């Protein structure tokens with residue numbers, strides 16, 4: 001309940017429709033840390049379920065929207081069997097540079113989700129993992145995603161569930177937001193603003209997608225220690241530019257206490273993190 005009350009005090013929170021200034025833009029060092037730390041600890045686990053839900057298979061043309069450092073596109077290329085049939089697009093050049101270095105054979109392009117540089121109906125599957133919440137106009141973004149799906153093809157998205165469903169993360173967001181002030185609070189709150197499954201389903205339907213289906217998966221937020229998790233949470237995200245060293249230390253101290261229930265006997269952090277996956281098909 002505390003989190004709910006706290007939320008109510010922050011503007012730009014908990015809406016699918018209103019603009020948010022948060023676009024998760026990183027510099028080169030943070031993009032490298034994102035790929036090295038955050039992807040294996042959190043983002044990689046949703047990739048296989050997302051590709052399964054979308055039915056990605058050999059011979060398909062696949063687009064990864066807001067691809068970041070490319071974890072979804074790489075796995076898609078492994079399934080389709082041809083890197084040349086997979087494209088990743090993202091706003092952020094630092095993320096794209098990491099993606100290009102790791103897998104140069106995939107087509108990596110700078111693009112905003114609302115202005116994709118492809119003719120309508122280009123892709124059998126369009127995927128978007130952990131990024132919808134950063135799109136200022138989510139209806140326009142979903143419409144553009146649906147536009148580039150081929151008739152009979154699919155669009156599939158993955159997003160964090162609402163903060164009310166995040167047993168471990170809700171108290172951390174509350175702590176960090178209280179310590180770090182409005183700019184950090186706005187960022188942390190944004191992560192969870194697409195987490196209402198009914199709204200997500202309506203968003204997909206409003207974009208003209210049919211047979212909308214979903215999966216909710218409680219995965220793991222796993223790091224070698226609480227400190228390692230805090231370091232990644234700050235240094236692999238735009239938070240690094242928004243807090244000073246004192247605030248960083250206070251967040252670290254607070255996290256050591258509040259995440260104690262999720263520490264394993266070896267000192268690792270192993271906490272639940274819930275995500276929604278939604279897929280819809282473009283009519284033939």
Ligand SMILES: C[S@@+](CC[C@H](N)C(=O)[O-])C[C@H]1O[C@@H](n2cnc3c(N)ncnc32)[C@H](O)[C@@H]1O
Pocket residue numbers: 023024025039043065066067068069070071072089090091092095111112113114128129130131134135136
């Ligand atoms: C949390 S990362 C997720 C990256 C990747 N999909 C993954 O699963 O690791 C969010 C990404 O969304 C991108 N992004 C934010 N707004 C965007 C927009 N309007 N168009 C394209 N990409 C955008 C950011 O640059 C960032 O790389």
